[in-house]
Structures are given as structure tokens and as C-alpha cells.
Amino acid sequence: LSGTLEYFSKKAVDLLSGTPVDPSTGFTQMTQNAAHLNGRGVDIRLQAVLSEGAFGWNTTLLFSHVTNKVSRYLLQSSNKSAYVGYGYSITPLEGYHPYSLFSYRWAGLDGATGNPTGLTAGQKSMDYAALVNRPLFEDLVYHGTTRPAFFGNLLSAFTWKGISLSANISYKLGYYFRGNTISYSNLFNAWGAHRDYEKRWQKPGDEASTTVPSLAYPADANRDRFYAFSEATVERGDHLRLQDINLSYSPTIRQGRHTLMKDTQLYLYASNLGVIWRANKRKLDPDYGTALPAPFALAVGIKTNF
Helix, strand or coil: CEEEEEEEEEEEEEEEEEEECCHHHCCCEEEEEEEEEEEEEEEEEEEEEEECCCEEEEEEEEEEEEEEEEEECCCCCCCHHHHECCCCCCCCCCCCCCCEEEEECEEEECCCCCCEEEEECCEEECCHHHHHHCCCHHHEEEEEECCCCEEEEEEEEEEECCEEEEEEEEEEECCEEECCCCCHHHHHHHCCCCHHHHHCCCCCCHHHCCCCCCCCCCCCHHHHHHHHCEHHHEEECCEEEEEEEEEEECCCEEECCEEEEEEEEEEEEEECCCEEEECCCCCCCCCCCCCCCCCCEEEEEEEEEC
């Protein structure tokens, strides 16, 4: 058993960022070296040789933990809705992770109409223009980061009589992502469909088993946005993935004392094999968010020297 342990702590200062300036200059903000970012983490590598000889078996475990926080940022948005989104781009806010995920606070579906409801100053509301355009910061929900706080992989390799087999399982933990959902505005205007349409509220009592709002016509874009970016559409990103499998065979072909072919290898390599376990119940792939997942790939080949 062998391994390494590394700990790091980083403090980045004077990063380029927007800063407010005296309006008498003719500008309200400028880009200056004014932001600070703190980060720390640990990297662990463990390797175990479990069997040697005719049958070989070794395993390598990689583990990483990283945290980051914006420690100084002078420009804050007066419209707190600017912090609500998918969290895949940096929207700096002092005291939070640079890739933070915020949502509108969710108060469930109305039992009579199936309309989504939110909270304004602690009170239930269906004023979607106010919920979306004039939210209070305390009415937003901070989930965490969209970047995994814990990640790594487990690689196991086996050898026996010229046959080699390796399997790589990766894992990502401690983060969140927002899933896509139905937008009735998009449905009516551009025929943009989504399978959540089948889960929509249709009659009283459905609010106990779904969060998808009822069909409303004409569509209200603010209503659609409130639901799409509410905490009801956020899922945990934790998952295990079978990243790839590599199978190879390396025979040595002889005739008498002469080697006719050496260093020959027949191989099969499969990648993007799919998620083994995921924390979200919607069966979404957290690695790809709103994009299409990478397709399964298979490669078969032969390498040899004469």
C-alpha cells in the first residue's frame, strides 16, 4: 500500500472585477484589480497491489476536496434576481462560492388552480412579476455550488496470461444542478416541448404528487421563469459513473525457437458507459446539465510489431 497526501491553501488578490466609481466621472463602474478569492483543498492518492504473479490485481483511488469563496467583491447587483440562474458561469457575491446556485423560494402549487406560488417577505404570493423582478435576498434559496466539492475515481486493473482488464469508476459529490422543465411560453410560441408536460397539475390533489404547474393560456413568461428557476427544479448532483473499461490480450506467437510476432495487442475500449448511481430521482445526468450527454463509444483494434 502506497500513496500521497497534498494539502493546499490559496489566496488570490487583486483579481480583475467590476467596481463602483464616482458617477461624476461619467461612469458608474470600472474594471479594476479589486476582487479577492480564497481556496483550499486536499488531494489524496492511494495505490494498493492486492495480488502479484500469474494473477495481478492493483487498485488506485484518487480523492480530491476543493472549496472556494469570494472574500472581496465590491460590486453587487441591486436586482437580486441576477443571482438566480443555472450557476454555470461566475456571478460573484462576497462570502459565497464563485459558482453559486440560487433559486426563488418555492411555496408549492395552489390547490385550486395549480399555479406555482412563491414567497415575498415570508408571505405566499402569485405576483410573478414581483417574484421574478423584485425579489428580496432573504427570499432566495442558496443551495451550494455547481462544482463538485468532492471528486475522484477508483481504477482497478487485472492481468492474467496476457489478458488485461481495467475498469474506471469516477465519482462527484457535494454539489447541485438545475434541471430543465416545461415552459408554456416556449411551447405556444415555438413548439418547445418537455416531458414534464405529462407531469403537470391537472386537477385538485395533484399538488401532492407534482411540482409542475398547470397549463395556462395565454402563457405568462414571468410565471414560467419563476417555476423554472425555483428551488423545485434543483437536484443534487452526487453520482457514480462507470467511466470506461479497457480489455486487451497480448499473445506471443512463436515457431520453434523463433518469435514470429511480439508486442501484439488486441484491445477493446468502451467509454461513457453511464451512471451507476445518482442522488437525483429524475434520472438526469448531472455532468451535462441542460446539454445532451456524451454518447456511448466503443473502439476495437489491434497493435503489433514484426
